[in-house]
Amino acid sequence: MSLSIMALRHSSFNISAKRWEVALLCIVSALSILFVDRSTPRGAAAASFYVVIVLISLWEETEEFSIGVATFCSLLTTLGFFISKSDGPLDVAIGNRFIALFLIWMTTLLIIQHKKV
Numbered sequence: 001m002s003l004s005i006m007a008l009r010h011s012s013f014n015i016s017a018k019r020w021e022v023a024l025l026c027i028v029s030a031l032s033i034l035f036v037d038r039s040t041p042r043g044a045a046a047a048s049f050y051v052v053i054v055l056i057s058l059w060e061e062t063e064e065f066s067i068g069v070a071t072f073c074s075l076l077t078t079l080g081f082f083i084s085k086s087d088g089p090l091d092v093a094i095g096n097r098f099i100a101l102f103l104i105w106m107t108t109l110l111i112i113q114h115k116k117v
Contacts, residue, residue: 022065026057029052030073033052042081042090051100054069054070054073054108073104080097
């Protein structure tokens with residue numbers, strides 16, 4: 001009996017460790033994209049790379065994790081608009097941000113549907 005309790009504790013520890021690893025990978029990757037986004041002109045579509053971060057959230061089983069990652073990426077997309085170089089037309093920059101937000105959330109919805117199956 002004590003052996004099964006130890007196995008249960010060990011397996012729950014691995015799930016927790018996996019979640020932290022995936023979260024750390026998402027955070028570091030998202031901040032790297034934010035750095036690239038900051039270095040490019042406002043009209044560049046660097047924010048669309050946040051979709052990759054949302055796809056990384058597939059490695060975690062819960063839907064809440066994917067929603068949290070999408071929210072974090074959405075915030076960084078908005079922040080990137082304000083901290084990136086102000087080169088290029090403003091309407092193109094705003095349009096690219098809206099497209100990036102649309103891609104992030106459509107990918108999140110597809111991930112949630114996939115996790116429900």
